[in-house]
Amino acid sequence: MPSHLFADRPAPQPPAHDAVDALIHRARRLRGDVDAVGRNTAATNEDDPQARWQRALCDLAVQHLDNLDQHLGQLKAGPPAQRSAGRDDRAAEDDTAAGATPHRVGSAEWNLLTDEVSWSDELYEIFGRPPGSPPLSLDDLPSVLLPGDQPKLTSMVTGCLVDGQPMDGEFRIVLPDGQVRTLHMTGEPVLDSEGCTAAMWAVLRDVGELRRSEETVDRNRDSTRREEHVQGAESRTLVAQETAVPSWRGSLRLPRQRVGALDIAAHHLPSVDGSLTGGDWYDAMELPDGRTLLAVGDLTGHGLPATSALAMVLGALRGMAVAGIEPGALMGHLDHLLETSMRPALGSALCCRFDAATGSLSWAQAGHPAPLLFRDGTGRRLQPPDGVLLGAASQVAYEQDEVRLLPGDVLMLHTDGLTRRSDRGAGPERLLALAPVFARARDAQECVRGVAEEFGGAERLDDACVLVARIEA
Structure with missing residues (x-):
């Protein structure tokens, strides 16, 4: 989402609530339909590699639709600065009706002029930090990453702040309880009226389950291919045997x-x-x-x-x-x-x-x-x-x-x-x-x-x- 610090053009107006509500409703209906197809596929023959691959694809689609639901929910709620500390009753009812899972998408903004940092409530949950605690600065952020991923984040932030390049990459963080979480980060620099970098905003997604679903799809796809190869070889064997x-x-x-x-x-x-x-x-x-x-x-x-x-x-x-x-x-x-x-x-x-x-x-x-x-x-x-x-x-x-x-x-x-x-x-x-x-x-x-x-x-x-x-x- 573009920051309010953009001075060369007015901030875009959020979409009408009715339009976002309609999109959320359609996304949730589609999610239910895909989940039903996945359950029916799994019930046919769990030992069939092709059935497992189809089920894995449905699970992956459900993960994407869950992410879409959360994105639309945050779009409806507005920028982090405009949200109240607690979520209103209507939002809570919406999540309850949808069977919402813990948030996997959060946003942040780092102001380079005032050293002020703004995190959304969802980002605290993603990093496993108590709500209201001090958000991590750009200098402190690498400290929660796995050592092997710290150079990647440094390169992304440097390219954004110094060269004005958009950020797009993944890294792994370690939560306070020792769990490892994979995040996907996208962001852009925010320019002042003179074209200098004044801040940086980013959207971070927890993509751990998504990547696991993709790996499951890949494994089952490979299993299906191996099964098809074996069946093809066996079919060729039968043809050869029939000729003999x-x-x-x-x-x-x-x-x-x-x-x-x-x-x-x-x-x-x-x-x-x-x-x-x-x-x-x-x-x-x-x-x-x-x-x-x-x-x-x-x-x-x-x-x-x-x-x-x-x-x-x-x-x-x-x-x-x-x-x-x-x-x-x-x-x-x-x-x-x-x-x-x-x-x-x-x-x-x-x-x-x-x-x-x-x-x-x-x-x-x-x-x-x-x-x-x-x-x-x-x-x-x-x-x-x-x-x-x-x-x-x-x-x-x-x-x-x-x-x-x-x-x-x-x-x-x-x-x-x-x-x-x-x-x-x-x-x-x-x-x-x-x-x-x-x-x-x-x-x-x-x-x-x-x-x-x-x-x-x-x-x-x-x-x-x-x-x-x-x-x-």
């Missing part, structure tokens, strides 16, 4: 033109966390010689690294299977591939080749759970041939075994995440107990549905895949 894993859904019949073909269905079960995609995979395809490839596996890691390794393994697996390489030799080539790749990885795998003409199933495994064979209402675990984890050793020979399947048999391949639980062990016995369910099932899809119903709600520590192949009669 088989595109078929539901069920397959392979080979398509043979008696005794396989009715195949598969399903992926996420972990209890589900925040990152894992390296579990399955595959089934008809080979050029009329036989059928069945495979499942699990690579270490999660997210993009696991998906990249998955695409490499599946591409190599399909290429070697189409070329006619048998399961045992195929496992050896995959082991060499993972061991010598730019980003070495570990993994387990199970590869089967089924001949519908003879009913013969040849298979090999690399540190992976053996297939389960269900026949005539009972199930058993096939005895696995020797094989170690892929990528764990150099030039390892993988054994290959062979078993004959009969019409009506159900072959189940799965990754170990299906039976690895957070509460207790659940080994292959729980899977073998599904034999009656498989015996009643009309097709492979019903068998997979039975597995999902039994294990879908389990708190798995890892992702899991299950593939069921039923030999048609």
Whole structure:
């Protein structure tokens, strides 16, 4: 506010009380509306980073509107020299109706000719000084600042008094009770009739809560950005994984033109966390010689690294299977591939080749759970041939075994995440107990549905895949 010491132009007249009252009313209504929006936002989902950021923005807006309310209140009351020592009843009623908080804005004027200092009542409250006590002179003011902020205030005051520059800056003060308060100070020099600096006025705001609200907005904005980045990376991972894993859904019949073909269905079960995609995979395809490839596996890691390794393994697996390489030799080539790749990885795998003409199933495994064979209402675990984890050793020979399947048999391949639980062990016995369910099932899809119903709600520590192949009669 311009000082009464300006001699070269008349002091501006205060605005009409009715106009200021209308502005105060509108500001308070807006404050209530913004606060209501903030409460509704917080009630939706407090764990959502975007909801927290929106709530923080509403809180910051409320802080600004509280400051605006106090500015308008002081504008209505007039300059400090025109106010009475105590606030009138009408002002007190206005503050009570608005639920006013302690004043955060005060004003001061330092007269350089008379050494007289004038503080508003609000400024005493901001500095934590008793009303009526001597206000601080410009020489004494730096004594209540933190030492590191004293040069900043000195520079502001010097620039105002000597160079006639407006003041605009922040500093921290220490209250008598030891609390630290952040103030924002704006002001200008007051000139006499000869253009010399006669006084200096300033408006000081307590911006501590405002700055804390701004920091909260920044933190929640950064949290939202990180969450969006993670979600974007996960979305890209899912897209990459979709391009790597088989595109078929539901069920397959392979080979398509043979008696005794396989009715195949598969399903992926996420972990209890589900925040990152894992390296579990399955595959089934008809080979050029009329036989059928069945495979499942699990690579270490999660997210993009696991998906990249998955695409490499599946591409190599399909290429070697189409070329006619048998399961045992195929496992050896995959082991060499993972061991010598730019980003070495570990993994387990199970590869089967089924001949519908003879009913013969040849298979090999690399540190992976053996297939389960269900026949005539009972199930058993096939005895696995020797094989170690892929990528764990150099030039390892993988054994290959062979078993004959009969019409009506159900072959189940799965990754170990299906039976690895957070509460207790659940080994292959729980899977073998599904034999009656498989015996009643009309097709492979019903068998997979039975597995999902039994294990879908389990708190798995890892992702899991299950593939069921039923030999048609």
